[in-house]
Amino acid sequence: MSCVVEIRDLSFTYPDGHKALDHITLDLAHGEKVALVGPNGAGKSTLLLHLNGILPRQTGEIRVSGLDVSGKNLGRVRALVGLVFQSPDDQLFSPTVFDDVAYGPIYQGLPAEEVRQRVQEALERVKMSEYSSRVSHHLSVGEKKRIAIATVLSMKPAVLVLDEPTAGLDPRARRTLIELLRELPITMIVASHDLPMVRELLPRTVVMDQGRIVADGPTATILSDPDLLARHGLEQ
Amino acid sequence: MLYSPAPMHIPDGFLSIPVAIILWILSIALIAIAFRRVSSDLGEREVPVMGVLAAAIFAGQMLNFSVTGGTSGHLLGAALATILLGPWASILVLTCVVGIQALIFQDGGLVVLGANIFNMAIVGSFVAYAVVRLFQRLSGGRRWGIIGGSFAAGWASIFIAALACALELALSGTSPANIAVPAMGGIHALIGIGEGLITLGAVTLVLAARPDLLKSGQEHARATVWVWVTGGLITLVLAVLSPLASSHPDGLEWVAEQAGFLEKAREPGLSIIPDYTFPGISNEAVATILAGIVGSLLVLAVALLVAYSRRRKST
Amino acid sequence: MHANFLDPYQEGTSPVHRLDARIKLILVIAFILTSALTPAGAWPIFTLLLSLVLSAELLSDLGIVFFMKRALLALPFVLAALPLLVTVDGVVLLALPLGLSITQQGLERFISISLRSWISVQAAVLLASTTTFPEILHAMRALGLPRLMVAIIGLMWRYLFVMVDEVLRMLRARTARSGESEFSGHRAGGTIFWRSQVAGGMAGSLFLRSLERSDRIYHAMLARGYDGEIRSLPQPGLRPVDWLVLFIVLLLLLSLLVLSRILWG
Known part of the structure; x- marks a missing residue:
């Protein structure tokens, strides 16, 4: 079992009849860092929401660390998949940074000492240790983003899933975040429109359009194919 | 429905018209006062602030936490709005929420909307305010007063509003007081704990992030002494009256009957032909059958009309 | 993941959809009042009232099943x-x-x-599903609701969906992190008190963000000349057919009411 994420033939149709995913097949090996690019409405977010079963699978198969994403495995899978949403405000709902980062470990029922230790580790990873007692509401967007990543790192996930991590960041905050992600020794899948970041950070790129995977390969190859990019609205 | 936290939205048909009208009058009067107060506090900012916060309270009612065995705690929001905005703004915000729930989502009736506004917006806010002020006085403004006060205000706003609801049902002759009061009171004494806990969590967050808001909420509220006196009185009266009513259901029944008599007293105006029976419909069963036939014919006629016009359109 | 599913309005061009919203609002309230004033046991009158609302449902082209499902709401x-x-x-x-x-x-x-309660809920569902919200707002203003109240409710409706989306995203973010430990010895979920504080924290953040949003909205309103006065264009007059429907249905309801009071009062 060398793959962290295995997706076979996954399709999904929203209740209003909109087909968001159309026979998606995708594997992620351990330690791989993959970009998911494509125009708005291509189905990227829908795919990400399937990874920990927030959207219920309709047809096809998804496995995370060998576990089928459904039913009684959902609890385990949610701890294994660290999903960071686009808007950090949605992710930070507790009074202090500590409370937010501790949410996952506390929910898992870990003992208090281990919760504290995990929070500390996660905050160190995103270089925000001294923010532990701060109030999330007052942080800058870049700081909130890093805390949001810490809130899932504290669960020790097997794969980190990020939706538009650089959206809305100023150049310096964006730079900090890219360096931070580069240093994280963890499998990750990143949905983004930020192609320069993709080129710099993620060796493999998957292009989605209209619910389908239309290209999958080394980032350097894909991003140097102007026809492909233009066809899917991704001109640089 | 997603947003219906507690069985406290009375549907149409469950309150007698006199009860519904009296509560409409009370509600309208208090909403008018609330408008004057809030306008002088907020000025032109009133519309955006009240509108957005009403939307937030509506959406906030979807927030839940699982309690046990598939049940979950919800937020109604009267206490939270009162603590953060003061009682008058809270009344306006919740009036909008309860009104939209009735008009658009059929959560609660239209003719009884006055009663639902009275219970959830007015009683809820006044009671919460009285409780919060009480805790403030007792604690001398210390932190435990805010924490304890927000839990107690959340709980009391739900519990007392439920008692008001039960008494209205009893007064309308819909539900006997000795059953409605303990049942509604009992259920909502439990539901109120959830409300109190969420209110507490929300106030804790605001206290951490924007303590200035809580302070200003307390300041501009100081001028309205009679609000918390009234709130305290409502709390006391309902808390005393309800057990009394439920142990002496006959008393309330008597009031209900008086209301019934009042209604009957007006009736001679209507019954011009009191003992006259229409020929052929002297008997109630015949009348029912006749009504059934007329009704079915009406529905059938409309159905045929619709089908006919559709066919015309498609050809 | 948008909250549009909340809007009960169903598109249509039926006569019920086209009837002026002011008339619809008056008639629905008159209908509910009539049913509330009909004495217990006046079965023929209830039957006629039911057939009246059923007829209107048929005319609305939305199908009886739709109304029956929505009307279950008052059942509990x-x-x-x-x-x-x-x-x-x-x-x-x-x-x-x-x-x-x-x-x-x-x-x-x-x-x-x-x-x-069953027939009243059906009438209310009929109103909400065949009338757009802006029409209902106009009707409320025409029927004498204070302008300020109508303006607040209008703004509330506009931001309702934004807020509900926000809540849904927060709940989703919470679900995403509600996982179980790999060691089976730990019970997932935390204490009830802790869970309630998390939900409360969400409510608090929602409140703070709404307050900040209302500031931004206020500034945007000022930037476009808002001065605290609510202005609106005059409403179009009622068509003859609207008056006719109003008159006939009110007369019908009134005679049903009088009849029920005479025979069963």
């Missing part, structure tokens, strides 16, 4: 009237254990209350 509250079955004195129909008995009068009152 019927529980509150259930005790009437055994507490009203009268002719015993069915003796139950514990010395209780269902009486004819009790049954009559219970069924009447359930019927009233």
